[in-house]
Amino acid sequence: MAALITQELRKGWEFKQAAAEEWLPVARVPTNVHLDLMDNKKIEDQFLGFNELKCEWVGHKDWIYRVTLPSISTTKHGTKHVLAFDGLDTYATVELNGHTILESDNMWIMHRVDVSDKLSSSNGNTLPIYFKAALPESQRVKAAYPEHKWVGFNGDMARLAARKAQYHYGWDWGPVLLTCGPWRSARLETYHAWVEDVRVDYEVDASFKKVSGAITATIEGAAGETVDFCVKLGEEQILNGTAEVHNGKAAVDFYIDDPKLWYPHGYGEQTLYNVTATVRGGDESLHSVTKRTGFRKGELVQELDEIGKSFYFRFNGIDVFCGGSDWIPADSFTPRITEARYGDGSR
Structure with missing residues (x-):
């Protein structure tokens, strides 16, 4: 293979x-x-x-x-x-x-x-x-x-x-x-087997001191027998596990003590973990996908007040202000937008 x-x-x-x-x-x-x-x-x-x-x-x-x-x-x-x-x-x-x-x-x-x-x-x-x-x-x-x-x-x-x-x-x-x-x-x-998707489901506990959840890989191709999972923060390995593929899925549970949480800009660091899933057929590595994810506890706060209900967001226990602006395409012909043009706004 x-x-x-x-x-x-x-x-x-x-x-x-x-x-x-x-x-x-x-x-x-x-x-x-x-x-x-x-x-x-x-x-x-x-x-x-x-x-x-x-x-x-x-x-x-x-x-x-x-x-x-x-x-x-x-x-x-x-x-x-x-x-x-x-x-x-x-x-x-x-x-x-x-x-x-x-x-x-x-x-x-x-x-x-x-x-x-x-x-x-x-x-x-x-x-x-x-x-x-x-x-x-x-x-x-x-x-x-x-x-x-x-x-x-x-x-x-x-x-x-x-x-x-x-x-x-x-x-x-x-x-x-x-x-x-x-x-x-x-x-x-x-290919013989392909990692179609990697999904991370998690929960941050009330103390913000622990993250627990599951990583699920969706595999296409009958040759995929097992999936190796790895979670890293920079060069530090947080998780290393293997699961068998059943009906096109493989999953592992994970726990992280004292996680480095993700915060909105201006409220803290935007820490991202690297999550890698590698599908194997026997001892052979057939395909690997790495995604980045940040762990945070996000809440929409709607509490009764004198007007009706509040509507604001709370991340990791901190109330934050959310605003936005209108973005229009940088060019009527999007295929010619380079990463450099998109990044610095040059014409």
Whole structure:
């Protein structure tokens, strides 16, 4: 058995308007159709002059993206090949070698599709993704429910019928740019067992001196027999335990004396523990996932007063003030937001 192999589908894509013949190159994925049309000098920068209006046609057309998958070795018994799509914008149909393997109408949903029985061991596994134009499609969905009152104050009200970024339809501060495409990462994963999820359930006692709870790992793949669990604070090992996998789950209980608790900013440290789950088949490590978690006792305080009820939060016995601010996308085209731009706010 082999450990998880991940092949990112970043390069080698091409795209075209569904009704056209010419395929155009895609520089990278994640992407969207407007970025790729700009790269191919088919449209101009929509944030200059009246170019936004000149490219409205893009959002009224259907588009196709396609890529040839990396070669794979002959599938052995128990080996899984999974196509993972972290985000498809929005009305998308995915095919593989002529078979429809996925239909999605929600840009926020992450998909995983087992394609073990649909891949050829020879080269040439073709993956086209068909994207319907969002505006007419969402207008069709809206029209199907005439009894519903669609209430909004900006943009086409069909946006309310779509699980798509609402600002794409026009906002008080932004242009109408109805995107489509693989806007988040896509990849081919090959494995015998995979840690699908790690969940930490816990309780901080009334004295704030002890944390107790359970760590549960969800495992996909029949080859996973046991899971090793480890909890660390920095380099200090807090927990080390092993549990057998039953019905796709493995779990261990844990106890921490004198924990370093997590506090909101300004009230204390934001201490985070590293929680690692490693699935094994016999003595072989097949996949490992590490998550960070902070332990805190959080309470919503609603006590009767002269007006009605209070509404504030208490963390680790400390009453805190909670405020917020409105965050809008740093760019109408989120695939081109780099970590550096997001972090320092540069344009």
